Amino acid sequence: MADATQLKQTVRFATSLYADKGARAYHAFVRREPLSQLAYGHRLRDPYPNYEVVRARGPFVRNRFGHPTSVDHAICNEILRSRRFGPRAEHEASGPGGEEGDLSFLTYNPPDHTRLRRLVAPAFGPRQMRGYRGLIEQTVDDLLDDVEERGSFDLVSGFASPLPIAVISRMMGIPDSETEGFATYGAAIGTALSGVTSLRHAARLMQASRALTDVFTRLFELRRREPHDDVISHLVAAQGESITPEEMVPLCTLLLLAGFETTVNAIGNGVLALMEHRDQWERLVADPGLAGGAVEEVLRFDAPVQGTSRVSFDDTVIRGTPIGRDELVQLRIGGANRDPTVFDQPDRFDITRPNAAEHLAFSGGIHYCLGAPLARLELAVVFGALARRLPQLRRADRPVRYRRSLVIHGPAALPMRVR
Ligand code: HEM
Numbered sequence: 408m409a410d411a412t413q414l415k416q417t418v419r420f421a422t423s424l425y426a427d428k429g430a431r432a433y434h435a436f437v438r439r440e441p442l443s444q445l446a447y448g449h450r451l452r453d454p455y456p457n458y459e460v461v462r463a464r465g466p467f468v469r470n471r472f473g474h475p476t477s478v479d480h481a482i483c484n485e486i487l488r489s490r491r492f493g494p495r496a497e498h499e500a501s502g503p504g505g506e507e508g509d510l511s512f513l514t515y516n517p518p519d520h521t522r523l524r525r526l527v528a529p530a531f532g533p534r535q536m537r538g539y540r541g542l543i544e545q546t547v548d549d550l551l552d553d554v555e556e557r558g559s560f561d562l563v564s565g566f567a568s569p570l571p572i573a574v575i576s577r578m579m580g581i582p583d584s585e586t587e588g589f590a591t592y593g594a595a596i597g598t599a600l601s602g603v604t605s606l607r608h609a610a611r612l613m614q615a616s617r618a619l620t621d622v623f624t625r626l627f628e629l630r631r632r633e634p635h636d637d638v639i640s641h642l643v644a645a646q647g648e649s650i651t652p653e654e655m656v657p658l659c660t661l662l663l664l665a666g667f668e669t670t671v672n673a674i675g676n677g678v679l680a681l682m683e684h685r686d687q688w689e690r691l692v693a694d695p696g697l698a699g700g701a702v703e704e705v706l707r708f709d710a711p712v713q714g715t716s717r718v719s720f721d722d723t724v725i726r727g728t729p730i731g732r733d734e735l736v737q738l739r740i741g742g743a744n745r746d747p748t749v750f751d752q753p754d755r756f757d758i759t760r761p762n763a764a765e766h767l768a769f770s771g772g773i774h775y776c777l778g779a780p781l782a783r784l785e786l787a788v789v790f791g792a793l794a795r796r797l798p799q800l801r802r803a804d805r806p807v808r809y810r811r812s813l814v815i816h817g818p819a820a821l822p823m824r825v826r
Pocket of ligand 1: 495513524575665666667669673715716768769770771773775781782
């Protein structure tokens with residue numbers, strides 16, 4: 408009986424998955440819709456001309472699902488900061504649904520959002536950031552020793568990925584024996600952010616999700632017996648008071664996923680932009696103190712998270728467009744970051760741009776990226792160290808492979824050479 412139900416569910420899932428692929432292709436190639444085209448070919452790498460088509464059509468354009476979608480900086484900013492929009496409908500129960508892929512407070516409304524965010528926020532305070540600097544510098548130095556010796560390397564797997572994993576593992580207190588599994592399962596689950604692409608993919612995700620739950624469960628036990636100064640010990644101590652047992656795994660999964668793929672792609676996009684704008688790279692090499700400004704411009708110019716969404720709690724009108732209660736609105740952060748009413752010559756990459764930090768790459772309002780101080784620190788150390796240690800860095804003469812995602816944006820492989 409259970410088998411028959413499972414089979415039915417699998418068939419239903421497979422049918423909807425492939426029907427959706429077909430519908431998207433129809434909208435992209437037959438109807439030539441700029442937002443559907445983003446899923447294909449060179450638009451995965453360069454979505455920006457399509458955002459300009461959207462911008463020219465008005466403050467909102469409806470995507471193929473009928474959702475109002477905006478690339479307007481003021482509109483995205485207003486909606487992200489509004490208390491009358493949230494990641495889910497106002498009446499929809501907040502808190503863990505126990506569903507696969509529950510991403511904790513990122514997808515909750517207050518008061519659950521407030522309670523859980525408050526619980527982990529101290530891990531991102533200024534004192535903690537000072538504590539991470541040494542680890543980040545040391546990890547970056549070790550990785551650069553290794554790539555220098557090799558001469559050519561893949562920036563994504565050989566440099567960008569190991570860094571955030573080392574930092575998040577330290578933050579959460581993952582013991583060395585578990586780090587490899589933690590990274591592998593985390594990377595597998597991270598692919599879900601780009602959408603489930605096949606039945607095999609769905610099966611791999613479920614397997615990884617169970618394995619990651621096992622890693623966390625073992626750790627909860629360990630830290631209950633032997634508490635340390637890390638996030639998991641802190642959560643275990645708060646369990647039963649400000650966090651329920653069911654909320655523990657989704658919260659840990661959020662910290663892993665939010666801090667991993669995003670940082671990897673920010674490094675990939677940043678190095679790619681610096682290589683393709685050699686004058687800006689030379690400026691950074693001449694003055695690695697410009698690394699902080701380079702971070703903001705990289706996040707503005709080619710945001711690693713290209714979009715997010717919100718649900719309206721009311722019937723409302725924004726810039727003449729009616730938005731219904733419970734209606735989903737898509738916000739294309741990548742497009743907002745190229746809004747010419749905010750950024751002068753937005754398609755120019757300039758690491759000294761005075762207002763680059765007005766980008767929305769870390770979102771805004773109550774869901775503003777909690778890890779932003781950590782991400783900024785990691786990226787500044789990375790760009791500074793690359794410029795100091797590898798001034799001759801170049802792209803190797805091989806093509807860049809791009810991630811097939813409309814949300815997480817960046818190279819999946821970026822072959823480089825040191826000289
Ligand atoms: C360059 C790197 C990063 C980028 C571009 C980024 C981007 C974002 C964005 C856009 C959101 C909000 C999404 C929305 O409003 O729907 C977000 C939320 C979040 N990020 Fe980041 N992130 C980065 C790094 C990190 C790191 C290193 C961590 C932690 C280790 C982290 C932890 C979080 C958390 C916990 C949230 C949820 C905040 C909330 O819902 O209140 N992020 N991030």
